Each structure stands twice: as C-alpha cells, then as structure tokens.
Amino acid sequence: MNWVPVVLVAATAFALVAVERPGLQIAVLAAQYASVAWLSSLALPPQVAAVKVVAGMIACGVLALTVAGSRPRNESVSGTAFRGIAAILIMGAAFGIGQTNWMGIPDIRPEAIMAASILMSMGLLQLGLFRTPLRVCIGLITLLSGFEIAYAVIEPALAILALLASVHIGLAMVVSYLTLVARPSGLAEGGE
Amino acid sequence: MSALALVFILLALLAILTLVLRRKTYLPFVIASVATATVGLFILYAPLDEAISLLGIPLRLDSTWQILGRPLSLDPQNRAGVGFLFLVGALFFGLGWAVAPGRSFVPAGLISLGLLAGALTIQPFLFAAIFLELAAMACVLILIPPGSRSEKGILNLLVLYSMAMMAILFTGWLLENVGVTSVTPELALRVILLLGLGFVILMFVPPFHYWLPSVAERVSPYSLAFVAIILQSSGMFFLLRFLDNFAWMRADPLISSALQAAGIFMIAFGTVVAIAQISFLKIAVYVLLADIGVSLLAIGSDLETGTGIAIGLTSVRVISLALWGLGAALMSRGGYSKGAGRAAPFASAAALLGVLSLAGQPLTAGFPWRWTLLAQLSESSPIGAVLMVVSMLAILWAVLRWTRVLFESGPAEADIDPQGSGAEIEPQAADAEIGPRAAGRVAITFMGGACLLWGIFPQLAIPWVSQAIAGLANLSP
Numbered sequence: 001m002n003w004v005p006v007v008l009v010a011a012t013a014f015a016l017v018a019v020e021r022p023g024l025q026i027a028v029l030a031a032q033y034a035s036v037a038w039l040s041s042l043a044l045p046p047q048v049a050a051v052k053v054v055a056g057m058i059a060c061g062v063l064a065l066t067v068a069g070s071r072p073r074n075e076s077v078s079g080t081a082f083r084g085i086a087a088i089l090i091m092g093a094a095f096g097i098g099q100t101n102w103m104g105i106p107d108i109r110p111e112a113i114m115a116a117s118i119l120m121s122m123g124l125l126q127l128g129l130f131r132t133p134l135r136v137c138i139g140l141i142t143l144l145s146g147f148e149i150a151y152a153v154i155e156p157a158l159a160i161l162a163l164l165a166s167v168h169i170g171l172a173m174v175v176s177y178l179t180l181v182a183r184p185s186g187l188a189e190g191g192e
Numbered sequence: 193m194s195a196l197a198l199v200f201i202l203l204a205l206l207a208i209l210t211l212v213l214r215r216k217t218y219l220p221f222v223i224a225s226v227a228t229a230t231v232g233l234f235i236l237y238a239p240l241d242e243a244i245s246l247l248g249i250p251l252r253l254d255s256t257w258q259i260l261g262r263p264l265s266l267d268p269q270n271r272a273g274v275g276f277l278f279l280v281g282a283l284f285f286g287l288g289w290a291v292a293p294g295r296s297f298v299p300a301g302l303i304s305l306g307l308l309a310g311a312l313t314i315q316p317f318l319f320a321a322i323f324l325e326l327a328a329m330a331c332v333l334i335l336i337p338p339g340s341r342s343e344k345g346i347l348n349l350l351v352l353y354s355m356a357m358m359a360i361l362f363t364g365w366l367l368e369n370v371g372v373t374s375v376t377p378e379l380a381l382r383v384i385l386l387l388g389l390g391f392v393i394l395m396f397v398p399p400f401h402y403w404l405p406s407v408a409e410r411v412s413p414y415s416l417a418f419v420a421i422i423l424q425s426s427g428m429f430f431l432l433r434f435l436d437n438f439a440w441m442r443a444d445p446l447i448s449s450a451l452q453a454a455g456i457f458m459i460a461f462g463t464v465v466a467i468a469q470i471s472f473l474k475i476a477v478y479v480l481l482a483d484i485g486v487s488l489l490a491i492g493s494d495l496e497t498g499t500g501i502a503i504g505l506t507s508v509r510v511i512s513l514a515l516w517g518l519g520a521a522l523m524s525r526g527g528y529s530k531g532a533g534r535a536a537p538f539a540s541a542a543a544l545l546g547v548l549s550l551a552g553q554p555l556t557a558g559f560p561w562r563w564t565l566l567a568q569l570s571e572s573s574p575i576g577a578v579l580m581v582v583s584m585l586a587i588l589w590a591v592l593r594w595t596r597v598l599f600e601s602g603p604a605e606a607d608i609d610p611q612g613s614g615a616e617i618e619p620q621a622a623d624a625e626i627g628p629r630a631a632g633r634v635a636i637t638f639m640g641g642a643c644l645l646w647g648i649f650p651q652l653a654i655p656w657v658s659q660a661i662a663g664l665a666n667l668s669p
Contacts (some may be wrong), residue, residue: 065367103362104382127351131346131347132346133342136347136350136351140350140351140354143354143358144354144358147358147361148364151361151362151365154365154369155361157261157262157363158260158261159259159260159261159262160262160319160322162260163319163322163323163326164322164651165328166324167322167326167354170326171327171329171350171354172328173335173537174329174332174350177332177333177336178332178342178346178347179342181338182336182337182338182339182340182341182342
C-alpha cells in the first residue's frame with residue numbers, strides 16, 4: 001500500500017516534465033503535493049503531514065492565478081519525445097540510486113528514500129531543461145519536495161515544517177510577481 | 193518583553209508603512225533609514241536580560257523570543273552581525289532616494305533585513321539556511337521593481353539559494369544528531385563537502401556566482417550593491433558561527449586549506465575576468481569576487497587574526513559598494529559609453545573610486561585591512577600575498593583604462609567596451625529613475641568622504657570589529 005504514493009510521485013514527476021499546458025502542470029503539481037504528504041505521513045503524524053498539502057495547495061492556487069492572469073506561452077525548448085526520453089533515463093537512474101539509503105538517514109523507509117530520489121532527480125532535470133519562471137518554480141518545488149520527504153524523517157519539528165512550507169508559498173509568490181508585476185523578459189517568457 | 197519581538201514588530205509595521213508610501217519620492221527612504229539606524233544601534237548597545245528604567249518606567253528586555261517552539265536569540269555571537277545588517281540598511285535607505293532604485297526597494301529591503309536577522313538569531317543556528325532562502329526571495333523584489341524586466345539571473349539566485357538551504361539543513365542534522373567529529377573521518381568529509389556546497393553558494397564562489405554578472409547589466413547597480421552586501425555578509429557571519437561553534441572544524445586542516453584555496457581561486461578568477469571585462473557594470477562584480485576571496489584567504493590563513501581582518505573587510509566593503517552603486521546608478525541615464533564620464537564626471541568618479549576601494553587601493557577604505565593581511569600572509573602564505581598585490585595592480589590598471597574611456601574626448605558612442613570589441617551594453621532598467629542631481633552629489637560626496645576617511649583612519653571600524661570578534665569567543669585571539 002505504501003508503494004502507491006511512490007508510483008504517484010513517479011507519475012506526477014514524469015508528467016511535469018512531459019506536459020506542456022501550464023494549467024495541467026499545476027493540476028499535476030497539486031497531485032504531487034498530495035503524494036508527498038502521503039509519503040511524509042509515514043514519518044510524521046497525519047495532521048502534521050497535512051501542513052504540506054495545505055501549503056502546496058496555496059502555492060498551486062497562487063500559480064494557477066498567475067497562469068490565469070498572464071497566459072504564458074508554452075516553452076518549446078525541446079520536443080516532447082526528447083523530454084520524455086530524458087525523464088525515463090533520469091527516472092531509471094533515480095530508481096537505481098533509490099535502492100539504497102544513499103543519504104545515510106537512519107530509520108527511513110525504502111518508499112521514502114525511493115520517492116525522494118525520484119523527485120530530486122526529476123526536479124534537477126526540470127531545472128536543467130526549462131527557463132520560464134513557472135517551470136523553474138515547478139522544478140524547484142519538485143526538488144524541494146523530494147528533499148523534504150527525507151528531511152521529515154530526521155527533523156519532524158513543526159516550526160521547521162512551517163518554515164519549509166513558507167518556502168514553497170514564497171517561491172510561488174515570487175514567480176507570480178515576476179510574471180504579473182514585473183515585465184516578462186523575452187528570454188523568460190518566450191522560450192529560446 | 194522580548195527585544196527581538198519589538199524589532200520584528202517594528203519592521204513589519206515599517207514595511208507596511210513604506211509600502212503605502214512607496215510612491216513618495218523621499219519619505220519612505222527617510223523613515224526606513226532613521227528606523228533601521230535606531231534598530232541597529234539598539235541591537236548593538238541595548239542592555240538585555242537586565243532591569244532598566246526608561247523614562248521612569250521599569251523595563252526588562254529579554255534576549256530571547258520563542259516562536260513556534262523555536263527560540264530566536266540575541267547573543268554576543270550574533271549581535272554585532274545583526275546590528276551591522278541594520279546599519280547597512282540605514283545607509284542604503286538613507287542614500288537611496290538620491291538614485292530612486294525602485295518602489296519596492298524600501299519595503300522589500302526591510303523584509304530582507306528582518307529575514308536575515310531571523311537567520312542570524314534562530315536557535316539552533318543551523319536552521320538559518322531557511323531564512324536565508326526566504327531573504328533571497330525578498331531580494332528578488334529589490335532587484336526587480338514593479339514594471340522592470342524579469343531576468344533569468346534572478347531565477348538562478350533562487351535555484352542556488354534553494355540548493356544551499358538543502359545542503360546546510362542536511363549538514364546541520366549530521367552535526368547536531370549524528371555526532372560528527374574529527375574521529376569520524378568519513379562523516380566529517382561528508383559534512384565538509386555538503387557544507388562546502390552550501391557556503392560556496394552563500395559566498396559567491398565561482399562558478400556559483402553566475403547570477404551576479406547576469407543581472408548586473410539589467411538591474412539598478414544600487415540595488416545590486418545592497419543585495420550583494422546583505423546576502424554575502426550574512427553568509428560570512430554564518431560561516432564564522434560554524435567555525436566558532438565546532439572545535440573539530442577549527443582544528444581540521446582540510447577546512448583551512450579549502451578556505452585558502454577558495455580565496456586564492458576567487459582572487460585570481462575575479463581579477464582576470466575584471467581586467468578582461470567589456471562591460472563597465474560587470475567590473476565591480478568581479479572585483480567584489482576578488483575582495484570576498486581576500487576575506488576567505490584571511491580566515492583560511494589564520495583563524496584568530498584572519499577572522500578580525502575578514503570582519504574588517506566586510507565592514508568597509510559596504511562603503512565601497514555603496515559608493516560604486518551610487519555612481520553607477522547616477523551614470524545610468526547617460527549610459528556607460530565612451531565620453532560618458534564627461535557628461536557625469538561626479539558619478540563616474542564615484543563609481544571608479546568605489547571599484548578602487550573594493551580592490552583595496554591605498555587611501556581608500558579597503559586598503560588598511562588588506563595591508564594588515566599582507567603583513568600576515570608574507571609569512572604564512574607568500575603565494576597569497578603575491579597574488580593579492582598582483583590583483584591590486586591589475587585592477588588599478590583596468591580602472592585607469594576605463595577612466596580613459598569614460599573621460600575620452602570626442603563624439604559620444606554607443607556603450608562600448610574599452611578594448612574596442614564593439615559589444616553593446618544595455619542601458620539601465622526603466623524603473624530606476626534618477627533622483628535630483630543635487631541629492632546625488634550630496635550622497636556621492638558623503639560616501640566619497642567616508643571612503644577616504646576610513647582609508648586614512650581605519651580605527652573608525654575597530655569598535656564594531658572588536659565587538660564582533662569578542663562574540664566569537666573561540667575565534668578571538
């Protein structure tokens with residue numbers, strides 16, 4: 001049963017690389033947040049893990065409003081096939097890395113280390129592939145979510161959880177600011 | 193009553209007030225400058241944890257503030273650093289209205305200072321990384337005021353600080369809970385590598401500096417100077433706290449070697465790229481990297497005396513960067529082309545003097561601390577000493593070359609590089625409207641005077657440096 005959120009995490013991380021429509025990306029991101037909270041609940045009390053869902057939904061809400069207000073163009077830095085193959089390769093590597101407790105965290109469950117590996121790898125892939133504020137933000141959120149699954153095992157304090165949640169919301173707000181209040185640059189909004 | 197609670201409540205109110213007043217020309221700058229100067233002095237000198245009487249009212253200011261179960265605490269180790277940040281804010285806010293760096297400068301600057309104060313005061317201090325990440329986000333608003341063009345370099349800043357946050361948080365767990373010491377060499381190496389990744393980002397060590405030059409030509413130089421100094425200074429104080437708190441780190445020769453190597457690399461890299469630079473605005477960025485390299489070399493060469501020199505260099509870097517930022521921002525209307533110096537001689541001279549001070553040329557604020565370090569390095573690291581002298585001479589040559597270009601007579605040209613490659617330089621961001629000329633001249637005269645004054649009388653910085661060193665008990669001579 002605990003491998004279900006790992007599969008969900010892998011599916012959403014893959015979709016975030018492959019999908020081009022901004023609205024759909026945000027919906028997938030929301031699903032990813034739910035999966036991450038599910039995985040975090042393996043180490044945290046469910047009501048505490050729910051903080052991640054709440055923060056994630058706020059971040060998704062901010063991003064959704066930003067997309068609605070700006071209508072960003074799709075970023076065609078590379079073809080869907082290329083991104084899909086890259087995602088499969090990186091995910092394969094992440095599966096390999098995730099077989100062992102490479103972070104050396106005691107008492108971490110295998111599902112958590114696998115999901116953390118997948119999310120961190122796919123987040124880095126997104127940061128390498130994309131250049132628009134929205135996609136960089138989603139890449140960063142994916143990377144941070146992977147880190148937080150592992151970090152929740154070693155640091156379950158509510159204050160830290162709240163601070164990390166504020167990082168997600170802050171990222172979404174900064175990207176919203178850059179998209180809506182600042183003038184988008186040609187490079188940032190138009191792809192290459 | 194908690195002193196920090198007072199400070200944070202005041203900052204929140206000020207941020208809201210200056211946000212409301214953001215369209216006023218000078219009022220938000222004056223209010224923020226006076227308030228942050230007061231807060232800075234309060235943090236440096238207020239009697240904490242003892243009964244006092246204020247206007248006949250008995251009062252006790254606590255040094256600790258509990259929030260969400262975590263204490264934020266003002267202690268001797270961080271008071272000088274936090275006070276310094278607010279005094280930097282007071283200086284930049286006070287002079288800012290002369291160059292109008294953007295409507296978001298003051299409110300976002302106040303938020304950044306608050307977050308950085310949180311970073312330096314949170315206990316355990318390892319959680320500071322999260323506050324640094326949040327401060328980097330606030331700095332985005334300073335660099336990109338409303339209506340300005342969003343830049344890719346800004347996203348790079350966020351990505352880098354996120355990575356630093358993760359590396360430092362994980363290291364913090366290893367240090368606090370796993371019990372890493374010099375007798376656990378495998379874990380110690382892991383900590384050093386992870387911590388190294390975090391700090392090379394916080395200290396702008398190449399190649400993790402790349403967000404700086406990529407935004408240098410697109411944002412107000414004044415805003416960039418402010419962001420660079422507050423982020424880098426916080427990183428420096430954070431690094432010193434690590435060294436002060438963990439004995440095995442101070443004793444590990446790998447750490448001091450790594451600091452020296454990073455310092456030497458930054459000096460060499462910054463100098464080479466600065467002299468080969470085709471953009472006037474990017475020169476200061478690379479000279480800044482070389483200057484930070486000098487600080488790292490100082491710490492790495494001798495923890496006890498080097499720490500004082502690094503703190504002294506941090507204090508005068510504010511003056512150098514503020515002077516450069518003022519000059520470069522006031523030049524922006526006319527561009528940085530051949531002959532631009534004749535159109536704006538005062539501003540051009542200020543920008544050039546700021547770069548000279550950053551490079552530690554004689555008679556400028558940056559010189560005395562470098563001179564002290566040179567005397568120390570001549571015995572412990574002759575290579576470092578020679579490199580520093582070569583760097584100073586090379587940057588002096590580059591500045592003289594730019595002086596010739598900026599003050600050259602003849603018809604004005606499009607912004608060019610001094611080597612004549614013809615590469616065009618972007619004009620400044622549209623939002624950075626220039627304040628009244630007289631205000632600019634007053635601000636430049638003030639900072640130019642300060643630069644020379646601190647160059648001739650370096651002892652002016654000694655009281656603050658002494659307080660900062662005294663707080664770092666294990667790094668004090």
